[in-house]
Amino acid sequence: MLACVLSPTGGSARVCGFDVNEEPAKVRQRVGMLTENSSLYERLTAFENLDFFAKAYGVSNKSERTLRIRQVLDFFELWDRRGDKVGCFSKGMKQKLALARALIHKPTVLLLDEPTAGLDPKSAKEVRDTITRLSRNEGCTILLCTHHLEDAESLCSNAVIMNKGKSIAYGTPESLRTKTGGPPILEIVLKKKDSRVTESIRRLLPNEAVMEDGPKMLVSIDDESTTPEIVRCIVQAGGLVLSVRVLKPSLEETYLRLIKQADEE
Amino acid sequence: MINVRKVALVFSKDWIEIQRNYQVLLPLLVIPLIFAVMLPLMVIGSTASVPAYASSEGLQTLLRTLPSHVVSEIAGMTGRQAIIYVISVYLFAPIFLTVPIMASSVIASDSFAGEKERRTIEALLATPLSDGEMLLGKMLVSLVPAVLVTVGAFLIYSTLVDHFTLEMFGGGLLFPNVTWMMLIFILSPAIAFADITLTVLISARAKGVKEAQQISALLLVPLIGMVLGQLSGVILLDPSLIIVIATALMAIDAVMFAASVKTFGRDHMLARLT
Numbered sequence: 001m002l003a004c005v006l007s008p009t010g011g012s013a014r015v016c017g018f019d020v021n022e023e024p025a026k027v028r029q030r031v032g033m034l035t036e037n038s039s040l041y042e043r044l045t046a047f048e049n050l051d052f053f054a055k056a057y058g059v060s061n062k063s064e065r066t067l068r069i070r071q072v073l074d075f076f077e078l079w080d081r082r083g084d085k086v087g088c089f090s091k092g093m094k095q096k097l098a099l100a101r102a103l104i105h106k107p108t109v110l111l112l113d114e115p116t117a118g119l120d121p122k123s124a125k126e127v128r129d130t131i132t133r134l135s136r137n138e139g140c141t142i143l144l145c146t147h148h149l150e151d152a153e154s155l156c157s158n159a160v161i162m163n164k165g166k167s168i169a170y171g172t173p174e175s176l177r178t179k180t181g182g183p184p185i186l187e188i189v190l191k192k193k194d195s196r197v198t199e200s201i202r203r204l205l206p207n208e209a210v211m212e213d214g215p216k217m218l219v220s221i222d223d224e225s226t227t228p229e230i231v232r233c234i235v236q237a238g239g240l241v242l243s244v245r246v247l248k249p250s251l252e253e254t255y256l257r258l259i260k261q262a263d264e265e
Numbered sequence: 266m267i268n269v270r271k272v273a274l275v276f277s278k279d280w281i282e283i284q285r286n287y288q289v290l291l292p293l294l295v296i297p298l299i300f301a302v303m304l305p306l307m308v309i310g311s312t313a314s315v316p317a318y319a320s321s322e323g324l325q326t327l328l329r330t331l332p333s334h335v336v337s338e339i340a341g342m343t344g345r346q347a348i349i350y351v352i353s354v355y356l357f358a359p360i361f362l363t364v365p366i367m368a369s370s371v372i373a374s375d376s377f378a379g380e381k382e383r384r385t386i387e388a389l390l391a392t393p394l395s396d397g398e399m400l401l402g403k404m405l406v407s408l409v410p411a412v413l414v415t416v417g418a419f420l421i422y423s424t425l426v427d428h429f430t431l432e433m434f435g436g437g438l439l440f441p442n443v444t445w446m447m448l449i450f451i452l453s454p455a456i457a458f459a460d461i462t463l464t465v466l467i468s469a470r471a472k473g474v475k476e477a478q479q480i481s482a483l484l485l486v487p488l489i490g491m492v493l494g495q496l497s498g499v500i501l502l503d504p505s506l507i508i509v510i511a512t513a514l515m516a517i518d519a520v521m522f523a524a525s526v527k528t529f530g531r532d533h534m535l536a537r538l539t
Contacts, residue, residue, distance in 0.1 A: 005390045007532050028393040039388035041278070043285040052278045056271070056392040085285075101388065 002143070003033045003111055016108050029057065032107030032140075036114045038098040042087035046078055046097055049086060050104050057105035072100040075137070076130065092123025099130060103138060110134070112144045116151055131155055149252040161255055163262045173251050180254045185247040186219040186227060191240035200237040201230060215242075267397045275394065275402025276409075279376050283410065292371045293410065297418035300364050305353060305422060309429045312348050331355075332501050346433060353426050354439055358448055358502040359491040364418050365457035366488065369411035370481045373461045376403045377468035378477035390531045400529045404461050411457040419449045447507045455514040460484050462521035469528045 001008050002015055004024035012019060018026045040049050050069045059065045073079040076096040086094060095115065102110055115131065116124040128151060135142055135155075146152055152159050153173045161169040161176070169176055178184075190197065193215050201210050201219060209220040219230060224246050234241055249257075283289050331339075335355060339347040380386040389399065423440030430439055464481045471477040494500035 003391050005387065005531055025393050025395070028391060031391070033388070033391040035384075035387045035391075037384040037387065039385050041282060041385055042383070043282045044278070048281065052274065053388070053392065055274050056389075056394050058393065060270075098388075 002027075002109075003031050004028050005033075029105070030108045032102035032105065032110045034095075034098050034102045034110070034112045034115055036117055038091075038094040040086045040094055040098055040101070043085060045083050045085055046073065046089075046100075047082040049097065050101055053101050054104045059105055068104060068106075072103050075133075076100050090123070092119055092126060095119060095123065095127055096130060099127070099134070103134070103140075106138075106140075108140055110138075110140050110142045112142060112146075114146055114148075115144065116146070116148055128155060149250070149255055153251040159251070161258050163259050166262075168262045169258050177249050177251060177254050180249075180257055183220060183222055184224060186221050186230060187243075187245045187247050188217045188219065188230070188234065189242045189244075190215045190217070190234070191242055194237070194239050197234050197237045197239035200233050204230065204233045218247075267395065267401060271394055271398040272402045272405070275399055276406045279403060279406040280410075283372060283375070283406070286375065289371055289375050293368055293414055296364055296367050297414055297421060300361055301418040301421035302425065304357065304360070305426050305429070308352050309349060309426075312345050334503075335501065349426075349430060349433070350439065353430075354442065354444070355501060356492075356495055357422075358444065359488060359495055361415075361419070361422070361448065362453065362456055362488055362491075363485065365411050365415045365453040366460050366482075366484050368414045369407050369457040369460045370464060370478055370484075372410055373403075373407035373464035374468065374471075374474045374477035374481060376407055377465055378471045379474045381468065381471075382473040396530055397526065400465070400526060404458075404465070404525075407461045407464070408454065408457055411461075412454050415453045415457070416449060419445065443504055444502065444507065447504055447511075448502065451511045452507050452514070455511050455518060456484075458518045459514055459521060462518060462525045465525040466521065466528050 001020060002013060004020050004027045008020065012021060014020070015027045016030045018030070020027050041052070044052070047069060050072065051065065054065045054068060059068060069082075070079060073082055076099065078093065078097060078100065081089070081093070086097065089097065099112075099115070102112075112131070116127050119127060131142065131144070132155060134140075142155075144152065144156060156173060158171065159169075159173050159176060160167050169180070171179065193212070198210060198212055198217065201217070205219065205221070205226070208222075209218075211218045221227070221230075227244065227246065231241060231244060329336075331351065335351065339350055342350060380389065423445070427438050427440055431437075460481055463484060464477055467477045467480045471480065491500065491502070495502065500506065
């Protein structure tokens with residue numbers, strides 16, 4: 001709907017200041033879209049695909065068009081394969097070419113629908129890295145729709161969690177994790193279990209929970225800045241620290257918790 | 266407002282795809298081969314044993330079913346001449362209309378239902394191209410090759426028939442004639458356009474190319490009726506009947522085109538993607 005491919009059944013939305021109901025052509029002109037399927041013409045070459053879409057988006061000047069095609073194909077490291085038919089490309093290459101197509105007209109907004117779906121881990125990482133480079137180099141707003149929460153966690157500056165078509169949470173991935181997943185937990189692994197160490201931490205943080213699991217200790221903390229103080233306390237109590245790690249709920253855990261809460265309500 | 270350049274853009278993209286798609290190219294080459302080469306050769310070859318003079322009783326019975334003006338056209342011809350003349354000039358006329366129907370059906374179903382099947386339509390619908398520009402570009406890329414194939418098949422057919430009958434008819438050419446010129450240049454485009462609009466309507470609902478092709482082949486049914494009508498002497502494709510059929514077809518084309526424009530809307534095309 002935001003790409004003006006489908007009409008909304010109700011409500012309204014504005015993209016780049018244009019109403020999707022009243023000025024769909026202006027919205028389409030400013031939006032680049034990557035669908036879940038690469039939607040490329042497999043009998044055309046990579047260059048022919050981009051040339052067609054550049055013309056369709058109104059890049060009518062031939063030299064300008066060729067220059068832009070070269071830019072995007074260079075960016076995605078596909079310039080050497082420009083003359084090859086898309087049908088012989090790997091899935092990862094197709095996805096990169098589909099991203100190149102979405103960028104061919106220098107859109108203000110880029111809509112990416114499941115960009116890493118169905119890709120092998122190597123290709124998925126390449127696409128993720130490319131999206132990161134894109135947000136830096138192209139300077140366009142990227143709206144990423146994904147079920148891969150590690151993608152959202154590593155790529156997005158802001159995230160909306162949707163449940164049954166409704167927004168149930170909005171914020172940075174960090175703030176969403178903190179808000180819904182509770183405070184972080186410090187995991188400390190000692191060389192050997194020492195009750196003096198546990199006692200000294202309880203004295204330092206009388207209001208926080210401290211749990212022991214053999215040589216491993218879990219300490220609930222308000223924020224990470226208290227970590228050096230806790231480590232110093234352990235060392236002063238004669239403890240030998242093997243490792244210290246701050247455990248935070250992942251975005252996936254946050255997501256599952258939020259969805260469960262929303263369903264219960 | 267339809268931008269002609271954008272229509273041409275859709276046309277040229279689909280045109281390149283057709284040229285590289287053997288599933289589309291092969292029928293486009295085979296159909297004229299069957300109708301323009303094999304059929305006339307079979308008729309000319311199989312009539313070699315027909316008696317020299319139209320005196321046998323069976324032949325007389327067959328010729329009696331023909332309309333009077335055809336009978337007068339073949340008056341004075343030998344039996345073989347009469348059979349070849351009637352079959353190649355009159356009986357083959359409605360059969361030949363299969364060429365534009367099959368050609369347009371193959372291309373249109375690939376262009377419309379094929380884009381859905383291959384899911385390339387999503388990116389196409391996201392471009393600023395208007396519904397009208399996409400529809401017109403795709404209709405033209407189905408119509409133009411269908412008409413070209415029909416004209417090409419007609420040229421081959423008429424050249425072959427003339428070549429093999431030139432001596433038999435004492436130097437007289439059977440083709441071109443008014444009936445066939447009207448058939449090829451008026452009726453064929455009208456019937457191809459009807460098939461394309463039907464394919465657009467079907468493609469909005471069909472899941473794939475094969476389903477669209479099978480349903481659009483329904484247009485062959487009235488054609489078969491016309492062939493049977495010709496054989497039984499009930500109807501005869503002459504210039505006046507061609508004008509009547511073409512006028513009716515153009516009216517149907519206009520209605521179906523309006524329905525196609527409605528059907529080809531973005532919501533319709535994408536909502537049915539499964």
